[in-house]
Amino acid sequence: MATLTDMISGELVQRHGGCPRVVVNEDGWRFATSQLSAGYWTLLGLWGDTGAVHMTVLEEGAREIAVITILCSHDRFPSVGAVHAPAVRLERAIHDLYGILPVGLPDTRPWLDLGFWDVEHPLGKRRVAPAKRAPYAFLPTEGENLHQIPVGPVHAGIIEPGHFRFTANGETVVRLEERLGYVHKGIEGLMAGATVDQAARLAGRTSGDSSVAFALAFAHAVEAAGEVQVPPRAIHLRALMAELERLANHFGDIGAVCNDASFSLMHAHCGVLRERTLRAADACFGHRLMMDAVLPGGVARDLAADCIPHVAALLQDTRATLPALIELYDNTASLQDRTVSTGILRAELARQFGAGGYVGRASGRAFDARKTPGYRPYGQLDFNIPVLETGDVNARVWVRIREVEQSLGLIEQILNTLPVGAIRTEFGLAGGTREGLGLAEAFRGDVLAWVRLEGDRIARCHLRDPSWFQWPLLEAVIEGNIVADFPLCNKSFNCSYSGHDL
Amino acid sequence: MRRILFEGLMRRPLTEAPPVADDDALAELAANVDRAARRRLGRSLSIREVDAGSCNGCELEIHALNNAFYDLERFGLRFVASPRHADVLLVTGPVTRNMREALARTYDATPDPKWVVAVGDCALDGGLFSGSYAVVGGVSAVVPVDLHIPGCPPRPTQLLKGLLSLLEAS
Numbered sequence: 001m002a003t004l005t006d007m008i009s010g011e012l013v014q015r016h017g018g019c020p021r022v023v024v025n026e027d028g029w030r031f032a033t034s035q036l037s038a039g040y041w042t043l044l045g046l047w048g049d050t051g052a053v054h055m056t057v058l059e060e061g062a063r064e065i066a067v068i069t070i071l072c073s074h075d076r077f078p079s080v081g082a083v084h085a086p087a088v089r090l091e092r093a094i095h096d097l098y099g100i101l102p103v104g105l106p107d108t109r110p111w112l113d114l115g116f117w118d119v120e121h122p123l124g125k126r127r128v129a130p131a132k133r134a135p136y137a138f139l140p141t142e143g144e145n146l147h148q149i150p151v152g153p154v155h156a157g158i159i160e161p162g163h164f165r166f167t168a169n170g171e172t173v174v175r176l177e178e179r180l181g182y183v184h185k186g187i188e189g190l191m192a193g194a195t196v197d198q199a200a201r202l203a204g205r206t207s208g209d210s211s212v213a214f215a216l217a218f219a220h221a222v223e224a225a226g227e228v229q230v231p232p233r234a235i236h237l238r239a240l241m242a243e244l245e246r247l248a249n250h251f252g253d254i255g256a257v258c259n260d261a262s263f264s265l266m267h268a269h270c271g272v273l274r275e276r277t278l279r280a281a282d283a284c285f286g287h288r289l290m291m292d293a294v295l296p297g298g299v300a301r302d303l304a305a306d307c308i309p310h311v312a313a314l315l316q317d318t319r320a321t322l323p324a325l326i327e328l329y330d331n332t333a334s335l336q337d338r339t340v341s342t343g344i345l346r347a348e349l350a351r352q353f354g355a356g357g358y359v360g361r362a363s364g365r366a367f368d369a370r371k372t373p374g375y376r377p378y379g380q381l382d383f384n385i386p387v388l389e390t391g392d393v394n395a396r397v398w399v400r401i402r403e404v405e406q407s408l409g410l411i412e413q414i415l416n417t418l419p420v421g422a423i424r425t426e427f428g429l430a431g432g433t434r435e436g437l438g439l440a441e442a443f444r445g446d447v448l449a450w451v452r453l454e455g456d457r458i459a460r461c462h463l464r465d466p467s468w469f470q471w472p473l474l475e476a477v478i479e480g481n482i483v484a485d486f487p488l489c490n491k492s493f494n495c496s497y498s499g500h501d502l
Numbered sequence: 503m504r505r506i507l508f509e510g511l512m513r514r515p516l517t518e519a520p521p522v523a524d525d526d527a528l529a530e531l532a533a534n535v536d537r538a539a540r541r542r543l544g545r546s547l548s549i550r551e552v553d554a555g556s557c558n559g560c561e562l563e564i565h566a567l568n569n570a571f572y573d574l575e576r577f578g579l580r581f582v583a584s585p586r587h588a589d590v591l592l593v594t595g596p597v598t599r600n601m602r603e604a605l606a607r608t609y610d611a612t613p614d615p616k617w618v619v620a621v622g623d624c625a626l627d628g629g630l631f632s633g634s635y636a637v638v639g640g641v642s643a644v645v646p647v648d649l650h651i652p653g654c655p656p657r658p659t660q661l662l663k664g665l666l667s668l669l670e671a672s
Contacts, residue, residue: 114600116599116600116602116603117599117635117636118599118635119635122635122636153601153604154552154585154604154608156583156584157551157581157583158551158561158564158565158581159553159561160553160556160558160561161553161554161601161604181600182555182598182600182601182604183553183555183556183595183598183600183601184598184600184636185555185596185598185631185634185636185637186631186634186635186636186637187631187634189634189635189636190630190631190633190634201630202630205557205559205630205654206557207557207558208556208557208558208559208560208561208562208655209558209559209562211557211559252562252565265503265506265507268569268570269506271566271568271569271570272516272569272570272571274566274569275566275569275570275571278566288563288657289559289562289655291559291654324505324506325506328503328506331503332503496558497558498556498557498558501600
């Protein structure tokens, strides 16, 4: 069977770690685009660069990944979104940030640039933004008895800002249109010129709930670029952090989904489990969210002395209380009435968009970066990726429950096989340009990081949150559901605003 | 369900003893809080949380205030859904350019007397994100701030101490 790079004709780039990178001409780009739209490949990322656009593609059968680059000497490139919908928002963002035009893109409205910046195309050919801009044109809705409900950017709960425009016919949502970008902080702009350690701090604050996963993906990319070997103990400690982060978020989400169906008992008990997880993380690594603990080359801190009993107590406590909570979730008819058959995501859509995490897995897509391409230490640990087919809110809750069980087992194995030794490799990055790609599995799906280093400084870093491919699907699943079920659908996705807006 | 509820009744509560109000925060507030306004509101404050650009780390810890260990509502502090119901705006994040207008409008929609508590290192001066084309800076660059709770993110006990000092300041 031909490997992915055999199929892509172009020039292979030297000193690119993590996977091959191939520079193609327009024909090669169009071929890649057609492979995506035909469903042979999955789009993992699409981002701008100075005078170029890169995409990362995955061939799921062969478990191969490649970066494909097109040079845009005239600031234009053939749109991927023209034939492959998952690329549309990414290309709108590329145009906002770089001013590179995706030719043929069906939706040319701005995406991250909401008209409040002083500059246009801040990462590309910067120019002073015009003082007055046309108001954003929401998609038109026509028909009798339709009304619109605008929500946000400031929402009613303790959540991040974003705008939702519902069009409803009575109780039934006929269309949801999202407008995001409110928490765009310009992280990729800040990273350019930063040292590797400064950039790692920024990566860990791309989405606070996935701090470990983002720092890990970034570290994987830098280590791939610099061919850095990470000590075995650090590899294990990273996995311990990542699984604690997954546990804490899943506990929070399971409770929060139930809370949005007004079942606060589950919320209260899951909140206790979440708090205990954060306290165990704090006891081990000195920070409840484990920020700045993962660094390229290893980890910043070793396990605190005497913290193992905290983790053991967490495992024991969770195993003692979880079955009763699962039973409570499963046997409460009024709760099941809200979650079963609500917000169904069709398997074809999950596959087309390459939906990661519980969103994909609840709709039959088994992809998990811990298995594909896979990274240490998961190859030597025993765990399963739970996959369900029904694609409703209930399935997304169940995937989380099953993943909690897997993470408990993983933590146990990690502690039982924890190697001794160094926790960080000192490394130098002197001499020229190096590039690398890294993936890490966050609780909500695969995080992608790509870096180009000039010596020990970041020249370009791109971070892609799993939410990029999940937010558009939320628009799809709410269609035909009642307005009151939106919080449930939304929480069952729990997309990141900050990770997406960047 | 009955068994879980029954166990909840029989067990000692998980809720922990309240921390003492933060001395530094008290000093900061002494200058900012109008005593007369405080007397009118008594020991009960309604809080509206506004994310003006945070990474969502601060939101996670603010959420934790409602769990069984911290139980914010026992102090008469509660989160409300609208700025029109609020006495306190709890603002996180570096203020992004894209959120500046929304934050200013939320402030204007909050009835007097009102206080603004800026939460987290970014909310002080933009933190790690200051200097970006997309960031205005700290919360005080957009609305007047009465109290700042530092941390990245602040732990729930730090948040609790800061909020309790709002109640103690009079």
